[in-house]
Amino acid sequence: MNKDLIDKLNAQKQLSLTEWERLISDFSDTDRKYAADMAREISQSVFGKKIFIRGIVEFSNICRNDCLYCGIRRSNAELSRYRLTKEEIISCCKGGHEYGFRTFVLQSGEDAWFTVDRTADIVREIKKLFPDCAVTLSMGEMEREDYARLKAAGADRYLLRHETADKTHYEKLHPSSMSWEHRMKCLRDLKDLGFQTGAGMMIGSPYQTAECLAEDMQFLSEFRPHMIGLGPFIPHKDTPFRDMPSGSYELTLFLLSLCRIMLPEVLLPATTALGTINPKGREEGVLAGANVIMPNLSPLAVRKKYMLYDNKICTGDESAQCRNCLEMRMRSIGYEISVSRGDFGGTYK
Numbered sequence: 254m255n256k257d258l259i260d261k262l263n264a265q266k267q268l269s270l271t272e273w274e275r276l277i278s279d280f281s282d283t284d285r286k287y288a289a290d291m292a293r294e295i296s297q298s299v300f301g302k303k304i305f306i307r308g309i310v311e312f313s314n315i316c317r318n319d320c321l322y323c324g325i326r327r328s329n330a331e332l333s334r335y336r337l338t339k340e341e342i343i344s345c346c347k348g349g350h351e352y353g354f355r356t357f358v359l360q361s362g363e364d365a366w367f368t369v370d371r372t373a374d375i376v377r378e379i380k381k382l383f384p385d386c387a388v389t390l391s392m393g394e395m396e397r398e399d400y401a402r403l404k405a406a407g408a409d410r411y412l413l414r415h416e417t418a419d420k421t422h423y424e425k426l427h428p429s430s431m432s433w434e435h436r437m438k439c440l441r442d443l444k445d446l447g448f449q450t451g452a453g454m455m456i457g458s459p460y461q462t463a464e465c466l467a468e469d470m471q472f473l474s475e476f477r478p479h480m481i482g483l484g485p486f487i488p489h490k491d492t493p494f495r496d497m498p499s500g501s502y503e504l505t506l507f508l509l510s511l512c513r514i515m516l517p518e519v520l521l522p523a524t525t526a527l528g529t530i531n532p533k534g535r536e537e538g539v540l541a542g543a544n545v546i547m548p549n550l551s552p553l554a555v556r557k558k559y560m561l562y563d564n565k566i567c568t569g570d571e572s573a574q575c576r577n578c579l580e581m582r583m584r585s586i587g588y589e590i591s592v593s594r595g596d597f598g599g600t601y602k
Contacts, residue, residue: 255284263291263514267474273467276511277504285507292510292542295517300544302588305520305595306579307356307389308349308550308572311559312337316362318393319428322458324489324560325362331491335555336366339375345572346379346386349550352576353592356387358412358547363393373406380407387594389451394435397442404446409596411443412451414482417458418472419465426458440476449597451480451520456508457500458486466508474515479597480545481512481519484526487562502530506541513542518599520545529566535579536586545595546583548575 258276262268268276276284313336314325325332337345346357357379361367376388389410390403400411415436417423423433444450454469455461473481485500505527513521522545523538531537535546549556549567556568567575580590 254287255280256287259284259288259291259511259514262511266515268470270464270467270471273470274463277466277470277508278463280504280507282503285503285510288507288510288514289541292513293540296513296521296542296544299517303544303591304539304583304588305356305545305591305593306354306576307358307522307545307547307595308346308352308354309358309360309547310337310342310345310349311360311549311551311555312342313361313364313367314555314559315364315366316393317365318363318431320431321426321428321493322455322486322489322562324491324562326492329491332560333558335558336364337552337555339371339378341552342375343378343382345550345552346383348572350383350386352573353590354550354576355385355592355594356389356410357383357550358389358391360391360412361393367392369395369399369402373402376403376406376408385594387596389449394439397446400439400442400446400448404448408448410449410451410480412453412480412482413439413443414451414453414455415440415469415472416454417461417465418454418468422458422460422462422465425460440478444476444478449479449520451482452476452478453480453482453484455486455500456483456505457498459494459497461486470508470511470515473512477516479520479599481516481521482524483509483512483521484524485530487526487529487564489560489562499530502527502534505530506537509538509543510541518597520595520597522547525549525566526562529562529564536582539583539588540586546579548572548579
């Protein structure tokens with residue numbers, strides 16, 4: 254059992270690369286449950302039994318990139334592409350506001366039509382109509398000046414998974430046109446500009462090793478993001494990785510717990526991918542230390558077109574249904590939905 258390393262992480266909030274590798278490659282179910290109990294206690298001490306909800310609007314599945322794992326990659330000719338209008342995006346937020354959402358996550362592929370000017374205009378409109386709400390963007394890599402303009406327009410947060418802290422591994426997941434160095438620069442720029450910044454990675458992505466994950470955890474320990482998105486890798490049938498195995502559900506839960514122990518105040522979602530790989534995944538994610546859930550506010554007509562991986566859940570539920578379902582699911586494990594912006598309240602710089 255690795256109780257000693259979990260206790261050390263709790264005390265010191267960091268481990269050496271060798272210790273991370275040992276913990277990740279040689280954990281037992283007893284270790285996982287021990288970490289989950291500790292993480293859940295830490296989460297409740299910071300957030301109580303409140304779960305923050307973020308309404309995701311997937312506004313375009315058009316992407317200039319060709320990441321080998323992603324269902325909306327540029328080379329996927331089987332995909333029916335779409336792009337929501339400004340009015341449709343605002344309508345999604347309006348509905349979400351009525352259902353009690355106070356954070357909207359605007360997510361898309363890297364779609365060149367959505368210039369900084371167009372995106373900033375949408376952000377300003379949302380902030381004007383819903384001044385009590387936070388706007389999170391998840392639109393991929395940009396240059397520092399572009400991020401700065403979006404921040405000036407009122408964007409509060411930005412999600413950009415680092416995917417992997419190992420440059421060699423990164424290059425196995427992405428085309429040569431993409432750069433690990435630029436991805437890391439983007440994250441540094443976002444944090445430096447004052448965004449509440451989210452990083453994260455897929456657990457069990459192709460060619461990932463325990464050493465890769467050890468580097469990821471060390472990176473997260475040093476970078477101290479305000480949010481961490483962790484979910485299991487799930488293959489998509491129209492990508493080069495279609496025949497690769499899915500990531501481990503148990504390892505994903507274990508790493509969620511370790512992130513909470515390492516960074517007690519971090520905003521930590523129980524992801525849709527976790528709920529896709531296991532029907533109780535989001536509940537078990539919360540019980541492992543997560544405190545955020547991100548249901549879908551996108552129009553039903555386009556939800557099945559934003560398939561980053563196969564068999565994604567909740568593509569057929571109306572937003573109100575989704576909200577009520579989550580309320581019941583959280584109550585079933587003793588938690589309640591928080592109708593608030595759910596800002597990061599800690600001191601990570």
